[in-house]
Amino acid sequence: MFKFVVRRFIQMVIVLLIVSVIVFIFSSLIGDPVSLMVPENATQEEIDAAREYLGLDKPVFIQYGIFLKDVIKGDFGLSYRYYQPAMKVILERVPATLEIVILSAIITGVFSIILGVYSGAYPKRKTSKVIMVFSIAGISLPSFWLGMMMIFVFGIKLGWLPPSGRGDLGIFLGINSSLFTIDGLKHLILPAVTLSMVNLATIIRLTRAGMQENIRQDYIKYARSKGVSRRDVLYRHALKNTLIPVVTIFGLQIGGLIAFTTITETIFAWPGMGKLLIDSIYSADKPVIVSYLMVVSIMFVVINFLVDIIYVIIDPRIDLK
Amino acid sequence: MKKILAILLILVLVLGMMVGCSTDQPAEEPAEEPSEEPAEGSDEEPAEEPAEKNYEVTVGLAGDTLALDPYVYNETISNAVLQHMYEALILTDNELNNVPGLAEDWELSDDLMTWTFYLREGVEFHNGNEFNADDVIYSFDRAQEPFSKWTNVFGTVESYEKLDDYTVVVHSSSPDVIFLSKLRDLVILDKETFEGKGEDFVALNTNGTGKYRLEEHVKEDRIVFVRNEEYWGEKPQVTKVTYKPITNDATRTANIMTGDVDMVVDVPVRDVEILKTNEDLNIIQQPSLRNIYLNYAGWTDNPSPDAEEPIISPDGSNPFQSIEVRQALYHAINVQEISDKIMNGFSTPASSYSPETYVGFNSDIEIPEHDPELAKQLLDDAGYPVQESGELEGYRFQVTMDAPNDRYVNDADVAQAIAGYLERVGIKVNLNLMSRNVFFTYIRGTNPMGDITHFLMTGWSDSSGEGVTLASDLLYSHDQTGPVKEGFGGVNRGYYKNEKVDSLIDEALATSDVDDRDELVQEVWKIASEEVAYIPIHFEQDVFATNSKISYDPRPNKYIYAWDIEVLE
Numbered sequence: 001m002f003k004f005v006v007r008r009f010i011q012m013v014i015v016l017l018i019v020s021v022i023v024f025i026f027s028s029l030i031g032d033p034v035s036l037m038v039p040e041n042a043t044q045e046e047i048d049a050a051r052e053y054l055g056l057d058k059p060v061f062i063q064y065g066i067f068l069k070d071v072i073k074g075d076f077g078l079s080y081r082y083y084q085p086a087m088k089v090i091l092e093r094v095p096a097t098l099e100i101v102i103l104s105a106i107i108t109g110v111f112s113i114i115l116g117v118y119s120g121a122y123p124k125r126k127t128s129k130v131i132m133v134f135s136i137a138g139i140s141l142p143s144f145w146l147g148m149m150m151i152f153v154f155g156i157k158l159g160w161l162p163p164s165g166r167g168d169l170g171i172f173l174g175i176n177s178s179l180f181t182i183d184g185l186k187h188l189i190l191p192a193v194t195l196s197m198v199n200l201a202t203i204i205r206l207t208r209a210g211m212q213e214n215i216r217q218d219y220i221k222y223a224r225s226k227g228v229s230r231r232d233v234l235y236r237h238a239l240k241n242t243l244i245p246v247v248t249i250f251g252l253q254i255g256g257l258i259a260f261t262t263i264t265e266t267i268f269a270w271p272g273m274g275k276l277l278i279d280s281i282y283s284a285d286k287p288v289i290v291s292y293l294m295v296v297s298i299m300f301v302v303i304n305f306l307v308d309i310i311y312v313i314i315d316p317r318i319d320l321k
Numbered sequence: 322m323k324k325i326l327a328i329l330l331i332l333v334l335v336l337g338m339m340v341g342c343s344t345d346q347p348a349e350e351p352a353e354e355p356s357e358e359p360a361e362g363s364d365e366e367p368a369e370e371p372a373e374k375n376y377e378v379t380v381g382l383a384g385d386t387l388a389l390d391p392y393v394y395n396e397t398i399s400n401a402v403l404q405h406m407y408e409a410l411i412l413t414d415n416e417l418n419n420v421p422g423l424a425e426d427w428e429l430s431d432d433l434m435t436w437t438f439y440l441r442e443g444v445e446f447h448n449g450n451e452f453n454a455d456d457v458i459y460s461f462d463r464a465q466e467p468f469s470k471w472t473n474v475f476g477t478v479e480s481y482e483k484l485d486d487y488t489v490v491v492h493s494s495s496p497d498v499i500f501l502s503k504l505r506d507l508v509i510l511d512k513e514t515f516e517g518k519g520e521d522f523v524a525l526n527t528n529g530t531g532k533y534r535l536e537e538h539v540k541e542d543r544i545v546f547v548r549n550e551e552y553w554g555e556k557p558q559v560t561k562v563t564y565k566p567i568t569n570d571a572t573r574t575a576n577i578m579t580g581d582v583d584m585v586v587d588v589p590v591r592d593v594e595i596l597k598t599n600e601d602l603n604i605i606q607q608p609s610l611r612n613i614y615l616n617y618a619g620w621t622d623n624p625s626p627d628a629e630e631p632i633i634s635p636d637g638s639n640p641f642q643s644i645e646v647r648q649a650l651y652h653a654i655n656v657q658e659i660s661d662k663i664m665n666g667f668s669t670p671a672s673s674y675s676p677e678t679y680v681g682f683n684s685d686i687e688i689p690e691h692d693p694e695l696a697k698q699l700l701d702d703a704g705y706p707v708q709e710s711g712e713l714e715g716y717r718f719q720v721t722m723d724a725p726n727d728r729y730v731n732d733a734d735v736a737q738a739i740a741g742y743l744e745r746v747g748i749k750v751n752l753n754l755m756s757r758n759v760f761f762t763y764i765r766g767t768n769p770m771g772d773i774t775h776f777l778m779t780g781w782s783d784s785s786g787e788g789v790t791l792a793s794d795l796l797y798s799h800d801q802t803g804p805v806k807e808g809f810g811g812v813n814r815g816y817y818k819n820e821k822v823d824s825l826i827d828e829a830l831a832t833s834d835v836d837d838r839d840e841l842v843q844e845v846w847k848i849a850s851e852e853v854a855y856i857p858i859h860f861e862q863d864v865f866a867t868n869s870k871i872s873y874d875p876r877p878n879k880y881i882y883a884w885d886i887e888v889l890e
Contacts, residue, residue, distance in 0.1 A: 035762040039395065039470060040781075041794045041811025043804065046472055053467035082540075083388045083468070083524040092540065151575045163575040165565060166542050269567040271541035282758055 005305075012301040019297045020071075023290045024064050033080050033284040054080060067290065076294075077287035081280065086287035090273065090295055096166055097272035099179055100264070101257045103192035108199045109250070113239070116207025120242075121215060121234050123208075131204065138201030147194045147267035154190060162187050164269040191268040195261060199253045206249060210242030217241075243314050251307035252300075259296040376888040377561040378871060380881060381573045381585040385541050385566035388524035391508045392463060395470035400506050401880035402564060405546045406447070407508030407529035410438055410457065411501055415885070416678070417786040417877055419501050423452065423509055423530060433496035433831055440487040444553045446511045446528050454483040459512035468520055474503045476808040496831035498838070502785040532557055532884060541566055546883065557884035564881075577602060577866050584873060586881060588864040590667045590730065596866050605865040607875050608669040610676050611782035613729055615650075615739070615856040616815040617641040617720075618775040621801050625721075627771025630751050634718035635708055641775070641815070645703035647853035651689050653696040653746045654739055660859055663734045667864065671857035673846040674781065674791050678877055680835060681788025681842025686850045696746045707747050719749040723764060724778040728757040730861050736778050739858075764814060772801060774814070778858070781812060784878030788842040789829040796849055798823050817854045 070077040075085030119128035155163035167187035170180030178184025261274035280288040386399040412422035444452040477497035514528040533546035570589040618624035619641035705717040724736035740750040799810030829841040
């Protein structure tokens with residue numbers, strides 16, 4: 001186990017270095033932050049002064065060296081837009097994004113497993129067909145449209161939920177989160193559901209396919225004839241064997257949710273990381289873009305690591321080595 | 322396995338309980354953000370007097386102020402938001418006239434070279450520090466640091482000094498009578514609080530003299546101000562104002578419809594009709610100060626030498642050099658139709674760069690009649706007949722038009738329409754649309770890719786209220802290689818050149834009498850119009866929506882201030 005962790009850690013460092021070099025070079029090419037920062041009628045002198053201030057007058061490899069130094073210092077350089085350490089800017093946004101992702105993961109996890117198992121076990125029932133229609137819709141509807149419709153229906157027409165923004169924060173166990181207040185949860189529901197829709201549909205289909213395959217296996221028949229109840233057979237025997245691919249995909253989806261909730265966050269004016277990324281790209285805020293993508297890389301490595309461990313729990317035959 | 326499931330279940334239960342718990346205590350306090358504001362906030366009692374009524378207002382803005390440092394940005398939203406906390410020496414009234422701010426009075430010496438500012442006594446910063454001349458000197462110094470976006474305020478300033486605690490003198494290098502209008506957005510910081518601190522400190526901490534104190538700033542979520550009960554002047558009615566940045570247009574509209582905000586800015590044109598059907602909402606419109614216009618490199622023999630798609634004309638000449646061609650372009654474009662069809666009536670066709678309310682606006686200038694036949698005639702006369710053969714077959718000449726597609730209202734559609742009008746009179750137009758973060762680098766004279774643009778559509782505005790400011794940026798001669806006069810003609814992207822105009826601008830800058838200046842600047846617009854130095858298309862419209870709880874009187878420069886909002890009883 002220890003060896004496994006160490007190996008993963010070394011892999012992570014290598015991945016991070018590669019990511020930072022690639023992103024650094026490419027974000028140097030996408031746009032010139034200086035001309036976005038100075039007024040349109042700036043003189044050449046003002047432009048040069050701004051360039052020097054940002055350190056952009058130096059060659060790219062020296063800029064990269066300075067960036068690495070800032071990484072070791074822990075602040076990842078000063079954001080061109082916020083005039084704050086890039087890492088601080090990113091970390092400030094993490095809780096808001098985690099909130100919708102956690103809620104969305106719970107919604108996805110609970111509903112997709114229940115619905116997926118059901119429609120896999122009883123594929124001929126009307127309800128199963130309805131579930132499948134719903135899941136096709138969920139995959140095909142773009143989230144910006146879905147988000148707007150949610151706001152229109154639940155915010156404007158029915159008036160049940162607030163249309164956008166983050167609600168009041170509550171403190172629980174020292175954690176400051178809008179998950180802990182009613183107002184906060186009300187604000188959370190629409191973005192979380194919007195975010196869940198695509199993943200929900202994918203996982204339902206995945207679970208269903210796995211279930212259909214598994215319930216035809218001999219061990220299910222044995223279990224039934226041994227007298228195990230139908231429900232236990234489905235949820236304890238068949239589901240367990242279905243879960244391996246589901247967990248893999250689910251893990252990747254969570255990573256994707258945390259990293260790239262851009263569209264949902266923009267529509268719901270949610271002050272999270274996704275919106276930060278898109279704003280930073282628009283304004284060529286290199287320190288934030290690079291740090292952000294490094295954080296995302298770390299996260300994916302960690303999530304994959306956790307997924308590997310969950311494999312072992314689900315299927316003891318799998319060995320981490 | 323079972324253990325793990327059990328742990329998971331417990332976790333879910335705990336989570337459920339937490340949610341349940343908070344249900345029981347709805348009076349939970351809104352969480353403080355301790356890291357946001359260590360200097361203030363902690364020692365401030367919330368200003369609540371039971372005798373007085375609380376008026377709270379929530380406004381949906383189109384974007385957030387990114388840093389609380391007033392010098393690192395100079396754009397409408399940040400300026401307006403930060404001016405709730407900070408004040409300049411000069412303030413403006415609702416018509417953008419200068420009124421005394423932190424400077425009680427000022428005078429200009431007879432040779433127009435020295436400004437003397439008499440500062441207001443007894444003004445306190447929010448933390449109780451006294452305001453005096455040191456703060457002004459410190460702020461002027463800081464506004465010229467490399468990170469500052471306010472350096473051009475000091476373009477004509479040679480030096481400044483403190484005479485005594487409440488008198489500051491500014492010496493100019495050349496006469497600049499509109500120095501005041503440049504100063505009025507330059508707010509004053511407290512020296513004791515900020516001296517020696519880095520930009521990262523100023524970006525998070527505030528200490529101004531303004532009508533409001535900062536209560537809370539959560540980036541991209543909200544910024545909350547409460548009324549400064551110790552304010553030196555007349556206190557506004559609204560006691561607490563919350564600004565919410567809602568960047569998505571449709572979401573902003575939804576928020577005013579549900580009543581989650583009392584007012585929204587930048588209502589998208591397509592939503593106005595829906596909002597009008599709601600009796601509880603009021604739509605407020607005004608022509609904005611932003612002019613959308615066309616520039617062409619008509620004052621050079623070698624336009625856009627580095628362009629991939631240069632001008633192609635039969636004899637290799639630059640057609641924009643011919644005044645007939647420029648007139649033809651103007652006659653070919655139907656400005657009124659653009660306003661009616663593309664902007665749904667939400668624009669005001671413009672006759673010059675100058676808004677009507679500005680000093681120097683010339684009401685005699687008229688938009689030329691839309692007349693494609695006359696345009697064709699003029700193009701024939703100019704020596705650009707329709708080609709019978711070759712690569713230009715069927716056309717007179719070919720140009721590339723650069724325009725943004727996400728910066729101005731319906732910008733891509735307007736650019737397409739203009740290209741269409743020009744095609745109709747035989748000018749082949751390559752339309753080069755791009756995103757704003759590429760566009761403004763692309764059209765800049767100092768573009769690292771070289772000089773690559775010869776015909777472009779863009780927008781410009783300033784809120785000085787002075788036509789001469791507009792003219793010195795947009796019309797003052799500027800060579801292809803660099804400025805003729807440092808700090809002038811910075812966005813004269815067509816390299817327009819006219820010595821008469823230059824001297825009129827210089828003269829206007831040295832004319833302190835408003836009426837005389839008005840006359841001089843009117844002459845500038847007249848000459849530019851006769852020479853078709855540019856083609857103004859329209860002023861965009863500012864559209865606001867409010868609910869029936871408040872009434873709002875917008876400012877021409879679209880600065881949203883809480884003191885312009887009145888809560889109705």
